[in-house]
Amino acid sequence: MTICLRCHRPLKNPSIGGLGPVCAKAVQPVPEVELDLFGYDIEAATLAARARLAEFIDFRTWHAQHAIAEGFRDARKRFVWVRP
Ligand SMILES: [Zn+2]
Numbered sequence: 327m328t329i330c331l332r333c334h335r336p337l338k339n340p341s342i343g344g345l346g347p348v349c350a351k352a353v354q355p356v357p358e359v360e361l362d363l364f365g366y367d368i369e370a371a372t373l374a375a376r377a378r379l380a381e382f383i384d385f386r387t388w389h390a391q392h393a394i395a396e397g398f399r400d401a402r403k404r405f406v407w408v409r410p
Contacts, residue, residue, distance in 0.1 A: 331385050 328337045330346035332353060337346050345353060 331381060334385075334388055
């Protein structure tokens with residue numbers, strides 16, 4: 327199962343952009359920066375890169391937290407009280 331990169335809800339069908347239909351409509355697409363040697367907008371490229379990086383970090387953080395929570399859930403299921 328895949329999840330939406332923005333709201334982390336499970337998606338029935340994987341999407342190309344990684345977002346569910348609701349979030350895909352809500353998110354403004356990060357403008358692609360023209361890779362022109364002389365007219366290169368470094369500031370815009372930096373902002374776009376930061377936006378993509380922040381989204382990636384948010385997703386990975388959420389994913390790691392859920393993996394840890396899942397590990398704890400599994401460990402609790404396996405835990406058996408043993409009298410000393
Ligand atoms: Zn979403």
